[in-house]
Amino acid sequence: MTYIDIIGFLAAFGTTISFLPQAIKTIQTKDTSGISLSMYSLFTVGTLLWLIYGILSLSIPVAIANAITLIFASIILVYKIKYK
Amino acid sequence: MTYIDIIGFLAAFGTTISFLPQAIKTIQTKDTSGISLSMYSLFTVGTLLWLIYGILSLSIPVAIANAITLIFASIILVYKIKYK
Numbered sequence: 001m002t003y004i005d006i007i008g009f010l011a012a013f014g015t016t017i018s019f020l021p022q023a024i025k026t027i028q029t030k031d032t033s034g035i036s037l038s039m040y041s042l043f044t045v046g047t048l049l050w051l052i053y054g055i056l057s058l059s060i061p062v063a064i065a066n067a068i069t070l071i072f073a074s075i076i077l078v079y080k081i082k083y084k
Numbered sequence: 085m086t087y088i089d090i091i092g093f094l095a096a097f098g099t100t101i102s103f104l105p106q107a108i109k110t111i112q113t114k115d116t117s118g119i120s121l122s123m124y125s126l127f128t129v130g131t132l133l134w135l136i137y138g139i140l141s142l143s144i145p146v147a148i149a150n151a152i153t154l155i156f157a158s159i160i161l162v163y164k165i166k167y168k
Contacts, residue, residue: 008137014130021122034115038105046098
């Protein structure tokens with residue numbers, strides 16, 4: 001594994017795991033006033049497309065990272081719709 | 085270009101552009117109470133690492149998409165720090 005690969009793994013880990021604290025905060029506070037519905041609608045669809053792309057192109061890292069992100073993004077989106 | 089490539093481009097477009105409505109909303113309302121500081125700290129660092137990875141691995145689409153996302157994410161992070 002080269003140092004470029006390591007940067008890629010750290011990048012994927014950072015952007016994937018970042019949605020976990022947002023999901024926890026949103027579940028705990030139900031405060032979604034500052035969260036953009038357009039953002040999470042677009043982002044959830046985009047992440048679903050990344051997951052499909054990862055599966056179809058047999059890219060396991062892309063599929064796994066986006067499956068995890070899709071769970072977090074969907075939770076935030078559902079809370080935004082429910083508690084807007 | 086195969087249909088898998090098209091799905092990949094749509095996915096990249098969706099997840100990149102999704103941060104634009106959030107940045108606009110945050111700039112206009114300054115309402116950051118529901119936004120997670122941990123999320124945008126992690127996400128901004130992650131996107132910067134993706135940008136570096138894209139440049140070092142000569143992957144122009146990865147570099148461009150993450151350069152755009154980095155701008156939006158940085159704006160949201162700065163507003164979160166300034167108006168928390």
